[in-house]
Amino acid sequence: MINRWLVFAACMFAGGGLGFWTYSKDGLVAGVVLGALVWLMLDSFYVARLLKWLRVEQSDEGPVAMASRVPAMPGVWGEAADRTRRLLKSRDQRLLESQARLDEFLAAMQASPSGVVLLDAQGRIEWCNQIATQHFGFDAQRDVMQHIANLVREPAFKAYMALADFSHDVVIPGSASTPTRPVKLSVHVHSYGKDRKLLLSRDITAVELAEAMRRDFVANVSHEIRTPLTVLSGFIETLQTLPLTEPERSRYLAMMAQQSQRMQTLVNDLLTLSRLEGSPFPGINEWITTGALLAQCEQEAKALSVLLAPQGHQLAFDLGPPCEIAGVQAEIYSAMSNLVTNAVRYTPDGGKVEVSWKLLDDGRGEFKVRDSGPGIAPEHLPRLTERFYRVDRSRSRETGGTGLGLAIVKHVTQRHSAELHIESRLGQGSCFVMTFPAARVRRIQPG
Ligand code: ADP
Numbered sequence: 424m425i426n427r428w429l430v431f432a433a434c435m436f437a438g439g440g441l442g443f444w445t446y447s448k449d450g451l452v453a454g455v456v457l458g459a460l461v462w463l464m465l466d467s468f469y470v471a472r473l474l475k476w477l478r479v480e481q482s483d484e485g486p487v488a489m490a491s492r493v494p495a496m497p498g499v500w501g502e503a504a505d506r507t508r509r510l511l512k513s514r515d516q517r518l519l520e521s522q523a524r525l526d527e528f529l530a531a532m533q534a535s536p537s538g539v540v541l542l543d544a545q546g547r548i549e550w551c552n553q554i555a556t557q558h559f560g561f562d563a564q565r566d567v568m569q570h571i572a573n574l575v576r577e578p579a580f581k582a583y584m585a586l587a588d589f590s591h592d593v594v595i596p597g598s599a600s601t602p603t604r605p606v607k608l609s610v611h612v613h614s615y616g617k618d619r620k621l622l623l624s625r626d627i628t629a630v631e632l633a634e635a636m637r638r639d640f641v642a643n644v645s646h647e648i649r650t651p652l653t654v655l656s657g658f659i660e661t662l663q664t665l666p667l668t669e670p671e672r673s674r675y676l677a678m679m680a681q682q683s684q685r686m687q688t689l690v691n692d693l694l695t696l697s698r699l700e701g702s703p704f705p706g707i708n709e710w711i712t713t714g715a716l717l718a719q720c721e722q723e724a725k726a727l728s729v730l731l732a733p734q735g736h737q738l739a740f741d742l743g744p745p746c747e748i749a750g751v752q753a754e755i756y757s758a759m760s761n762l763v764t765n766a767v768r769y770t771p772d773g774g775k776v777e778v779s780w781k782l783l784d785d786g787r788g789e790f791k792v793r794d795s796g797p798g799i800a801p802e803h804l805p806r807l808t809e810r811f812y813r814v815d816r817s818r819s820r821e822t823g824g825t826g827l828g829l830a831i832v833k834h835v836t837q838r839h840s841a842e843l844h845i846e847s848r849l850g851q852g853s854c855f856v857m858t859f860p861a862a863r864v865r866r867i868q869p870g
Pocket of ligand 1: 761765766769770794796797798799807808812813814815816819820823824825826827828829830853
């Protein structure tokens with residue numbers, strides 16, 4: 424500040440001196456005034472420069488551009504410019520940092536597996552992530568500041584927003600939902616800040632499906648067990664209350680044994696399924712010979728054929744080249760035997776069942792069961808491996824089926840990285856093929 428006064432005094436002194444030197448006494452005052460005016464003009468020039476620079480800096484240029492253009496000015500204005508530059512620089516730095524933090528925060532919300540929508544106090548969309556755009560069919564750019572109620576028109580959602588009871592979620596169909604492929608969303612609103620809302624959406628289609636399957640499964644198991652139980656308790660009551668002859672008695676006991684066998688088979692299949700679902704995938708250290716597996720299946724098929732068909736079936740077993748499969752013996756046998764016994768059970772008396780093992784050119788192993796039975800209509804094929812899914816209910820029951828055989832086959836196939844392929848046409852028989860990967864199959868060298 425002292426410098427400023429010194430410059431001012433120097434200007435006046437120089438002006439006064441020049442005036443006095445030119446016009447003696449009269450020129451002194453004029454010279455002083457002129458000196459003051461020159462100082463004022465110089466000062467105004469620097470102020471104007473500073474203001475011009477400040478105006479430019481308030482436009483959207485960054486701190487780097489700003490720092491490079493500080494006007495060179497002497498004295499107090501130079502210092503003012505320098506201090507202002509430093510202030511602006513630290514402000515811009517802070518702005519950049521908070522922008523980076525905001526970007527990181529938004530990137531984290533973008534990465535969220537749930538849909539995230541930020542709503543303002545009026546319920547307008549301020550921001551939403553990619554998942555939310557898929558869930559609700561929003562356009563992340565176009566729909567910003569649109570009222571959510573104009574975009575999500577589901578009555579249940581409207582009622583939820585109107586009641587403003589956000590202690591629970593609401594389940595609504597997703598924008599991609601169709602009658603054949605329903606999509607269910609769980610939407611939960613959380614209040615924050617001043618009347619603002621955070622809306623979270625979650626695709627619960629798979630969860631709901633699993634829950635429906637669990638309910639169906641429990642209902643199916645209960646039904647399957649209740650039927651033989653009802654029959655059994657009926658027989659017990661008869662045995663207890665009626666005076667029966669010995670032949671009648673032994674007939675009833677035989678029927679009771681059949682029902683209890685049915686329950687036992689069901690419980691065994693259920694236990695097998697739960698073991699398959701709950702145990703780790705088999706490694707490749709246990710090797711089972713295909714010859715032994717197929718021979719066991721053949722014996723079983725023959726025994727079953729004798730029981731079910733008076734004339735018998737034409738059974739043909741082609742053991743193929745001697746090989747080994749890596750996996751769990753009990754599981755692989757269970758899958759193969761289910762396919763073979765199904766073929767025998769569903770093929771009418773006198774029909775043909777062909778079972779074969781083949782080593783394919785690419786090293787994979789193919790186990791094939793072909794029958795000349797009734798075949799399966801195409802609409803049933805995709806659901807055939809579901810638990811308790813039956814096409815021919817009465818034939819399944821008559822022949823001791825539990826409805827779990829192909830579900831077991833599917834699990835064993837998956838656990839051994841194999842593939843199950845079903846080909847069937849109504850009236851033209853069926854063909855079930857299990858293909859084991861090359862890594863799990865090896866040929867046994869003779870000798
Ligand atoms: P199930 O114990 O009832 O045989 P599965 O899971 O083994 O149960 O089979 C499901 C359904 O698929 C059966 O109920 C039957 O209707 C049909 N199916 C299975 N194998 C054959 C086959 N070889 N020929 C015709 N239908 C079959």
